[in-house]
Amino acid sequence: MSSFPVKPESLFFCPSCPISIPVTTYSETLDYLFSLHRFGIKLGLESISDILDRLGNPQRRYPTLHVAGTNGKGSSSAMVASILQASGYRVGLYTSPHLMDFRERIRVQGADISEEAVCALIEEIRQRANPQTTLTFFEFTTALAFWHFSHQQVDIAVVEVGMGGRFDATNVLDPIGVLITGIALDHEAYLGDSLQKIAQEKAGIITQKAPVVLGLMPENIIQIFETQARKWQAPCFRMGQEFSIVETGATTFTYQGPRWTIPGLQTNLLGRHQMMNATNALAVLETAVDGTFPISQSAIRTGLLNVRWRGRLEVVHRDPLLIVDGAHNLAGAQVLFDFLHAQIHDGPGRRLILVVGMMRDKNLQGFLRIFLPIVDQLILTQPRMERAASVAELEQAVDRKDLVPCLLADSWEAVCRAKDIANPSDVICVTGSLFLVGEVLNRLTQPGSPT
Incomplete structure (x- = not known):
């Protein structure tokens, strides 16, 4: 999109450059990828930053939205991507884990990455990687997603945090907006044994001046995110304050935001919590995206009704x-x-x-x-x-x-x-x-x- 400011390091980008011819089958490629699980979970950004540097930092060639939260981040990411797609934009979506097929993690226009692209891009990443650096499964997969989105010339990518935020491999982005859906106890061995500690980790994705949307959470947790946002001069938008939901039926609601008021909304995902997720999704689209990527009410309604997110109710x-x-x-x-x-x-x-x-x-x-x-x-x-x-x-x-x-x-x-x-x-x-x-x-x- 011409409205996205081009950074100096992305001027050399050549979307027509050929990708390597795969030298292994899809099954063999997956065997290699899943073998990386033996390196476990490694919280830190050194390895992912190194491989992305070697790939020319593909994540800087398109605007991104970064989504974190203990629950609801996958559904919210899918809703954001669906609405953007309904608006006519070419959209990348990176989520985890997958349910049935590894390729579900990396999607463009709702379509899973192809087996051929998985093989070719992973081979190229392996060739460019530093032999002295060990990449975990998630680091390798994250590099693959960013590299694929670059080759696919997406207009914008929606990226879900894997775990936590501060040291998650996705936290190499310079996003135009951040959504944090909520905080609950999970992955305590890595993120901490209290909501405050977990919030500190997730607050690590807040960055310079990018609007931050916060779902429902206790006031003492909100304060942790607001403190981080002030540090980075990032405006905060809180559910129940700057934006809100008015439930008008068992499955219908009105979204009220700083500028938007949209009545009679529905999503095809079951559960009251999905109306809350949709409200968070709309807030990040209104506050962080609409100025660069205009979004109509018609696209919002279509996107919410067309969204699919398997394995959740x-x-x-x-x-x-x-x-x-x-x-x-x-x-x-x-x-x-x-x-x-x-x-x-x-x-x-x-x-x-x-x-x-x-x-x-x-x-x-x-x-x-x-x-x-x-x-x-x-x-x-x-x-x-x-x-x-x-x-x-x-x-x-x-x-x-x-x-x-x-x-x-x-x-x-x-x-x-x-x-x-x-x-x-x-x-x-x-x-x-x-x-x-x-x-x-x-x-x-x-x-x-x-x-």
């Missing part, structure tokens, strides 16, 4: 109602509980069958305890991940004496058991981990799989 079957949701922390569990509680009350005699699999480092007992008051049948399972809690560990976390859980380590077997015991009016919910949800969705989409 996703209905995959009816009669019985089968829902998959990637909630994995206490805040996410509470949102899911509210939705399920309403579903149970909507149908007399309707039972809830809960299928749960989680990572070992999560708050197993606290997560399960939220659902125990409304669960009729509990099936415990185990995603195929080294970090996954065993069904025995999950069973120990169940503290309702009259509830005897069914233990089935195989996730597909667990889902099939739930469907076997369900009546047509019942609700089955698969939750506890995005990895579990991805496994189940993958099986459901295989040709010949029963639905």
Whole structure:
């Protein structure tokens, strides 16, 4: 876009320059990428900055929006991208983790990066990388996304933080706007064991003069972000203050911002929390984007109705109602509980069958305890991940004496058991981990799989 100021270091950009011919198959390329998991999580910007320098800093060739938050950042990112796309712009979207296919992480115009591009670009990154520098899986993937967006000549990219913010590999951007959706306890081993510590980490993505949009959060947490914003002369816009939501129905709302007032909005993503996410998305578009990339009310309505974000309150079957949701922390569990509680009350005699699999480092007992008051049948399972809690560990976390859980380590077997015991009016919910949800969705989409 001509309205985006070109930086000196991006003047040499040649979008027509050929990419390397891949020398490995897609499967072999993924094997290489996933082997980088052995280097674990490395918080710091030295390695990602080095490889991006060697690639000519592709992330500086297009404007970006940076999105962080414990919950809701993926949905909000998808909404922002969908609205921008409906406005006629070429949009890149980088999110994590993926559910079924690695390529989901990197999208342009809603389309996953191609297998050919994954192979070619990763080969080129490997050739340019410093052999003395070790890149983690997420660092390599982040470089791949920024490099792909450059080759695809996007007008703007929406980038979701992987974890935290300050030392996350995505924090090499000079964004035109920042959205922080909310703060809750998660990844405490890396980010800290209090909301204040986690907020300090996420505040690290605030940068010079870029508008900062803050979702609902306690006042003492807001102050942490406002302090950082003042340091960088960045204007702050807070939900409930500079912008707000007025719920006008179970699924409709009005957005009220500094300049925009847009009534009768809807999103096709289920749950009241998605109306809140949409409000945050609209706030960052109004305050950080609209001056450079004009956005019409028509595009907003279209974008919200067309957005897709799989694995979050996703209905995959009816009669019985089968829902998959990637909630994995206490805040996410509470949102899911509210939705399920309403579903149970909507149908007399309707039972809830809960299928749960989680990572070992999560708050197993606290997560399960939220659902125990409304669960009729509990099936415990185990995603195929080294970090996954065993069904025995999950069973120990169940503290309702009259509830005897069914233990089935195989996730597909667990889902099939739930469907076997369900009546047509019942609700089955698969939750506890995005990895579990991805496994189940993958099986459901295989040709010949029963639905």
